[in-house]
Amino acid sequence: MSSTVKFHGKAPLPMRDGVTPSFLWLPEGQWPDMLTFMASNYPAVTAAQWRERMERGDVVDGQGAPLMPDARYKQGMRIWYYRELEHETPIPFHEEILYQDEHIVVADKPHxxxxIPTGRFLKETLLVRLRQKLGIEELVPIHRLDRETAGVVIFSSNLDSRGAYQSLFQKRLVQKEYEALAGPLPGREFPFVYRSRMVEGDKFFTMKEEPGEPNSETMIDVIAQRGEHVLYRLWPHTGRQHQLRVHLSSLGIPIVNDVFYPVALPCKQDDVSSPLKLLARAIGFPDPLTGEWRYFESRQQL
Incomplete structure (x- = not known):
């Protein structure tokens, strides 16, 4: 129910422990009071929990006035609240800050x-950890990595320059370099370019290939032999979801420890001893403010 619309302005609730408040516009409907609405629309949170949060002032209107449980429901009003998780499994790996200036923060994300916060993850996310560490409420990622993938992620810390850095990705001026561990491809000449048409898959959050005009492209090269596997260097020229994982799987060499491709395995607890062998090794781009070439490289190894 929380709004996906970006908010540009000052929220009436402050950042708390790295978590910024969420907001929503109250939809058309009839509810006797705010408690009934919140409990009806957020079934994962009990009415008793909502009552406790409202009574401590953690649900407010656009001016920051607390909304009590018996407050009248007003269609079209914007309300603010904190997302909370009762239980969140700690992730036993730590991020590293590679670079920081007045405009960007570059982090090295672990597997x-x-x-960003999603589903069963809130504080155990790179964004919230960095906000806790740096105290920068305006911090947002300008691109993302899959949860299973490690490596370099760039964040904007300055609203005034954010659009300039975001436009680099929109204009495809950013060069991304990945490494992946997978099986050998005998008989291939390297480097080579693989193209395909990718669309949403039959299972939630997966992708698949289908005949038609290609909309994804990856250049693939070999770095070194690693026993029965090969360490590959990958340059994605497009940014489709799970693109590298789908491309290598389609070539018959799924990335080591990939639980989605070629077959999505049943959902289970993470096996932290077997991370996906995919690393966002480096990222480079012309700085939109200075024209200088910027290059950042992960310190992790597969």
């Missing part, structure tokens, strides 16, 4: 850590 298993989501980039």
């Amino acid at each position: 298993f850590l989501p980039t």
Whole structure:
């Protein structure tokens, strides 16, 4: 129910422990009071929990006035609240800050850590951890990595320059370099370019290939032999969801420890001893403010 619309302005609730407040516009409908609405629309949170949060002032209107449980429901009003999780499994890996200036923060994300809050993850995310560490409420990622993928992620810390950095990705001026561990491809000449048409898969959050005009492209090269596997260097020229994982799987060499491709395995607890062998090794781009070439490289190894 929380709004996906970006908010540009000052929220009436402050950042708390790295978590910024969420907001929503109250939809058309009839509810006798705010408690009934919140409990009806957020079934994962009990009415008793909502009552406790409202009584401590953690649900407010657009001016910051607390909304008590018996407050009248007003269609079209914007309300603010904190998302909370009763239980969140700690992720036993730590991020590293590679670079920081007045405009951007560059972080080295570990495997298993989501980039942003989603689903069962809130404080155990790269964004919230960095906000806790740096105290920068305006911090937001300008691109993302899958939770299972490790490596370099760039964040904007300055609203005034954010659009300039975001436009680099929109204009495809950013060069991304990945490494992946997978099986050998005998008979291939390297480097080579793989193209395909990718669409949403039959299972939630997966992708698949289908005949038609290609909309994804990856250049693939070999770095070194690693026993029965090969360490590959990958340059994605497009940014489709799970693109590298789908492309290598389609070539018959799924990335080591990939639980989605070629077959999505049943959902289970993370096996932190077997991370996906995919690393966002480096990222480079012309700085939109200075024209200088910027290059950042992960310190992790597969």
